[in-house]
Amino acid sequence: MNALNNNNDIITALATPNGKSAVAIIRVSGKGCTELLSAFLEKPLKVGRLCVNKFKSGDFTESLMAVAYKAPKSYTGEDIVELFPHGNPVICDIIIKTLLNNGARLAERGEFTKRAFLNGKLDLMQCEALADIIDAQTPEQLDYGNKRYFGGFKSLEQVQQLLKTALSSIEAVLHYSDEMEQNEVDGAAVSSVLAAADSAAAMLEKEIAGFAGGKIINDGFKVALIGAPNAGKSTLLNALVGSDRAIVTPIAGTTRDTIDGDYVYNGRKFTVTDTAGLNTDTDDQVEKIGIERALAAAKDADAVVLVTDDRQVDVDKSAFSRFVTVKNKCDDQKEVGKDYNSALEGQSIRISAQKNINITALKQKLYDLCPKDFGSVCNHRQYDCVARCLDSLKAVKNEAKKAEGLEIVAALLYEAYSAIAELYGEQADESIISTVFERFCVGK
Numbered sequence: 175m176n177a178l179n180n181n182n183d184i185i186t187a188l189a190t191p192n193g194k195s196a197v198a199i200i201r202v203s204g205k206g207c208t209e210l211l212s213a214f215l216e217k218p219l220k221v222g223r224l225c226v227n228k229f230k231s232g233d234f235t236e237s238l239m240a241v242a243y244k245a246p247k248s249y250t251g252e253d254i255v256e257l258f259p260h261g262n263p264v265i266c267d268i269i270i271k272t273l274l275n276n277g278a279r280l281a282e283r284g285e286f287t288k289r290a291f292l293n294g295k296l297d298l299m300q301c302e303a304l305a306d307i308i309d310a311q312t313p314e315q316l317d318y319g320n321k322r323y324f325g326g327f328k329s330l331e332q333v334q335q336l337l338k339t340a341l342s343s344i345e346a347v348l349h350y351s352d353e354m355e356q357n358e359v360d361g362a363a364v365s366s367v368l369a370a371a372d373s374a375a376a377m378l379e380k381e382i383a384g385f386a387g388g389k390i391i392n393d394g395f396k397v398a399l400i401g402a403p404n405a406g407k408s409t410l411l412n413a414l415v416g417s418d419r420a421i422v423t424p425i426a427g428t429t430r431d432t433i434d435g436d437y438v439y440n441g442r443k444f445t446v447t448d449t450a451g452l453n454t455d456t457d458d459q460v461e462k463i464g465i466e467r468a469l470a471a472a473k474d475a476d477a478v479v480l481v482t483d484d485r486q487v488d489v490d491k492s493a494f495s496r497f498v499t500v501k502n503k504c505d506d507q508k509e510v511g512k513d514y515n516s517a518l519e520g521q522s523i524r525i526s527a528q529k530n531i532n533i534t535a536l537k538q539k540l541y542d543l544c545p546k547d548f549g550s551v552c553n554h555r556q557y558d559c560v561a562r563c564l565d566s567l568k569a570v571k572n573e574a575k576k577a578e579g580l581e582i583v584a585a586l587l588y589e590a591y592s593a594i595a596e597l598y599g600e601q602a603d604e605s606i607i608s609t610v611f612e613r614f615c616v617g618k
Contacts, residue, residue: 182204183204183279184203184205184273184279185204185278185282185285185286186200186201186203186274186279186280187270187280187617188201188270188616189286190261190617193263194262196261197260197261198262199256199617200257200259201281201617202257202273203252203255204253204278205245205252206253207253207254207255207278210273210276210277210278213276214230214231214272216228216229219241219242221242221243221244222242223241224239224240224258225239225240225241229269231268231269234268234272236269238257238258240258241255242255243255243256249286250286250293250295251289251293251294251295252293257269281617282611283611283612283613283616284610284612284618287301287614291599291607297599298597298607299322299550300322300323302553303320303323304319304618305614306319306392307320307323308614308615308618311436312438312441312443314441314443315391318388318391318392318548322550322552327550329378329381330550330551330560330594332374333374333594334591334598336370337563337594340366341584341591344367344583344584345584347580348580348584367570367574367583367587371570371574371587371590372571374563374567375564375568375571378560378564379564381560382551382560384551387545387546387547387548387549388548388549388551388552390545390548391442391552392552394443395443395444395476395540396444396447396475396477397445397475397479398447398474398478398479399411399447399448399481400449400452400469400478400487400489401451401452401481402451402482403450403451403452404451405451405481405483405502406502407448407451409502409527410481410525410527410533411433411435411446412435413533414437414446414533414537415446416437432447432449432450434448439540447471447475449467449471449472450464452468452487472494473493476495476496476543477497477540477543478498480499481500482499482501482502483502496543498543500522500524501522502525502526502527503526503527504525504526505531507524507526507531508531511534512534512535514532514536514539523535555609560594560597563591563593563597569586569589570587570590573586
């Protein structure tokens with residue numbers, strides 16, 4: 175069990191969105207919560223059985239359903255009671271205030287899940303996956319979160335086990351080294367450590383390579399629209415997202431700031447940013463700031479779409495990892511569906527944003543640019559842990575080949591193992607853990 179900030183307060187919160195609904199859920203967790211609720215429920219709680227009951231406090235009575243779970247067989251690993259009253263905010267407020275006035279306190283953001291983590295019910299990777307499941311906006315994001323939550327990716331678990339076994343072996347060798355010949359000790363130990371380090375490093379390198387793909391699934395594929403003023407970037411944004419997200423006028427320079435809009439294509443979330451026109455001759459300070467923001471958005475994007483018409487814009491395409499050029503205002507262009515190659519003029523896809531021609535072709539092109547490889551690593555905290563583990567393993571291999579003793583090798587191997595342990599939350603500090611759980615709502 176992780177001992178970080180594990181208190182015994184009874185906590186409570188509304189676990190469903192605030193507002194009117196047929197049924198709401200009020201969650202209560204902590205030692206003594208069953209006894210607390212028994213003072214207000216007409217009938218005894220039944221463990222694991224959802225039963226009709228009544229909550230009574232003074233003149234207030236609410237017919238509801240209630241169920242109890244006993245530690246450790248509950249979500250948090252503690253005693254839990256869940257109440258299912260009518261989804262009226264007034265009813266829920268009265269019940270929660272009654273509990274607060276009788277020894278419970280309001281849960282902090284994500285505190286129920288944090289207690290599940292502290293009590294060994296979930297590791298930190300699962301908690302992050304759970305937050306992503308709750309935040310999912312597309313079926314792809316939901317499937318990816320569920321796969322991570324239920325352990326569908328095994329490579330990092332295998333790395334942890336490899337390092338744990340190698341570390342135990344080398345510590346045993348160091349402990350009993352006086353009883354063995356030096357060459358025998360070093361030869362067998364180095365061979366074992368190198369084999370484990372090679373296998374672990376290979377799996378970590380695959381995770382590093384899949385980071386961009388995993389992050390894009392979670393966060394969405396970011397696309398920046400750049401081009402000359404009045405080239406039709408705002409019209410293209412509206413066409414891509416299917417709504418009038420940006421103001422469109424015939425006046426050049428209408429867009430002065432960045433404007434975002436989202437759409438989903440083939441289950442993948444895309445976030446498109448409309449930017450100010452790249453007018454290099456302007457003396458307008460506001461327009462200059464808009465251009466600076468346009469270039470910053472392009473630098474931050476996963477892909478850049480240069481929107482042109484009959485004018486040429488000088489853009490260094492090599493500065494961007496994924497770059498697409500579209501020639502807009504081709505109102506007589508034939509619709510080609512997904513086959514963007516059939517609409518090429520040189521390297522540009524011919525489109526008409528105003529008439530919605532070949533917008534699907536552009537979407538397909540952007541989809542094809544998305545990374546296809548991904549693993550379980552999808553945020554910067556996870557990436558940092560994996561990268562540090564891999565760096566330590568490379569140092570392990572270098573030191574092991576020097577054959578200057580096993581103490582340094584053991585220390586580096588412990589660094590590698592510690593990085594993976596931090597990934598799962600076994601050695602993470604309170605600030606990192608708090609950051610993870612701040613993503614959750616109060617009732618989760």
